[in-house]
Amino acid sequence: MRTIETEAVILATSDHGESDRLITFLTRSNGKLKGIAKGARRSQKRFVHSFEPLSLVALQIRERSAVSLLWVEACRLMEPHMALRNALERWGFASLLAEVVVELVPERLPQEEIFLLLRDSLTHLEADRDAINAVILGLYRVLTALGYILDLGSCSQCGQPLDKIGRYWLHLARGRLLCDGHQNRAQGFVRLDLGTLAFLRRARVVELEQLWRLRLRPGDQASLLESLLEVVRTQIGKELKSGKFLRGIGAL
């Protein structure tokens, strides 16, 4: 039996039997995992407040077999993100990213980039003045890393490279990007100019440390976030709970 030590973000927790908790983590080294924390319901002492969703923790887990649940041996709180917990909209955006990871990231498939994106998104959602910019960048890059965002190099219809000043039409959930000449646009296409398209192309490939410096124009934020949520909805076949919450508080 192997013991793994890794950084992790807590994604979700639920009761498991009389005294245990079932924890879903996104780990840095081993991807998304589920583990049992023995006695976590009965005794707070062993895992002092470590299992709050969105907390960053140092985790020690033991594998029992390749298929069964893991044991959580130790879990040390590194960053509780208290400022997120006290701000409704920021909390909603952070929960949205965690829910997307729960729904779309496969278990036990190490993807360090997705861990770093989630970890750093939470930091920026906590600290950045423009929280919606941070959630858009994080969500866009997570969906890109999972392969759900089309390559934005050329028109999906005629194949022309899109590098001229002009208007473009994007439907992320359908994976279509059109130049202005085509008449076959159904509902749901978002109009872009070359500046926004350049932003999206850069945000796909830029180093993670530089990602957070990118600023989307405020006028483009709401429609792009809706487009990204539609990509998620198309993949999972339902509305995210955190999406409903954000609509409820008027943040979407």
Ligand SMILES: [Zn+2]
């Ligand atoms: Zn075209």
